Amino acid sequence: MATTVNGAFNEFMGKNVNLDPNKTKRARKSRDNLIDNIHGLNSDSNFFNLYSDIDISFGSFARRTKIRPLNDIDNMIGINADGSSYYENLNEVKIYVHDSNSPQYNCCNNNSNVLNSTKVINKFITGLKNINDYKHAETHKNEAAATLQLKSYEWNFDIVPCFMTKTDSYDRSYYLIPDGKGNWQKTDPRKDRVRVTSLNQKHSGKLLDTIRLVKYWNVRPTMPSVPSYALECLLLEYYDIRDETSDYIDLRFKDLLLFISNNIWNPIYDPKEIQGDLNTLTYDEKLKISNRANNDYDKACEAVKEETENKDHEKSIKKWGEILGSEFPKYG
Structure with a gap:
């Protein structure tokens, strides 16, 4: 109930639109804890060599434009290229893996050294299933991320594996993320x-x-x-x-x-x-x-x-x- 328009909007924004500040604080803490747990997978020689310097939170929660309910939090987890390279043709990006990099090479298309992003996501899902406090890990419906469900909270995490390109002739670098079809695509949440x-x-x-x-x-x-x-x-x-x-x-x-x-x-x-x-x-x-x-x-x-x-x-x-x-x- 409100007696002024300003009062009505303040009440409405606080109760129905903006995220609850306490819940936001818990969500950020749980996100940071999850990222620490994911980087703990680095100790497994069969897992990717992760590159924490390029990790980044993205999406509306990171940009602070998220409205209720808080149901998903998006994070990119960096992978070290370790000698891999990429090739782009008509917006289709392929990553070519160095033969000596067995964790990446095992995620390539059959009889090639082309890194399959779906297989990379599935490898993340396998690793995430072994993390405590999380009850379920599966491929996101757009097939471009691993979705992790928590035991204690109502929000999910979408984990997106990524690489970082070298700076090009225009002084720009890009994140390479799964495109949902097995290849990769450019993005740059820093710009947003x-x-x-x-x-x-x-x-x-x-x-x-x-x-x-x-x-x-x-x-x-x-x-x-x-x-x-x-x-x-x-x-x-x-x-x-x-x-x-x-x-x-x-x-x-x-x-x-x-x-x-x-x-x-x-x-x-x-x-x-x-x-x-x-x-x-x-x-x-x-x-x-x-x-x-x-x-x-x-x-x-x-x-x-x-x-x-x-x-x-x-x-x-x-x-x-x-x-x-x-x-x-x-x-x-």
Whole structure:
């Protein structure tokens, strides 16, 4: 229950959108403990020679744009190349293993020295099954990671084996991760992390909460959902071209609804300059998302008018509830 719009949004964000701070703290501790346990596998001569210097957490939890529930935490675990090399052709990346590297060579395609990423994941799964405090390890549904279920917590870990390339002629290096088909693909979560952090600082720390609120709106069953990473990149485009933003999250949210309605039709380019256009939505999906965002923008304008001009917080809170659902606080 709330008597002001600001109070309603504060309550809503704390109880329904943002991760619980205590749970986040436990999750980070359990993540660090898991990574230590994985590196303990280095003592097994039959396991890969791990390269902790390139380990990195990625995904929305690492970027602090994750909303409730906390159900998965993503981590890349580095493997030392040990003489291996890679070759790229039309975005298909293959890693060629040195014959003397038996742990990697045993994960190659039959009668070749081409490293099979699915076999690498399976080797991680075999090792993870022997770690205490974890009850189940399996291949992720996208076949590009090992998913580990915990005994004591509700969140899972997605463990992604990776290599790091040498710096190229453009002074860039890349992570090589499984592509879900047995080969490898380029990525660079460092780019995403730096972009989110710098734009959040540019807008005085107001960006992260706003992204989370839009993500909550995005997964409500009122329209097709924009893929989470593509949506985040679209929102960052908005903040990248603006120098100022409102102090009030309801006003920021209102403006983003209009931006989504107008721009969901456009390409959403990968800021890492690897994947190209991330907007894979169909015309029908774009139409439904655009219409919902526009309708909710109109309602948001009504809610702001009730609050600022008519001084009627009760009507304003009710209107915001029409946009954000029954979990939004009632007036009172």
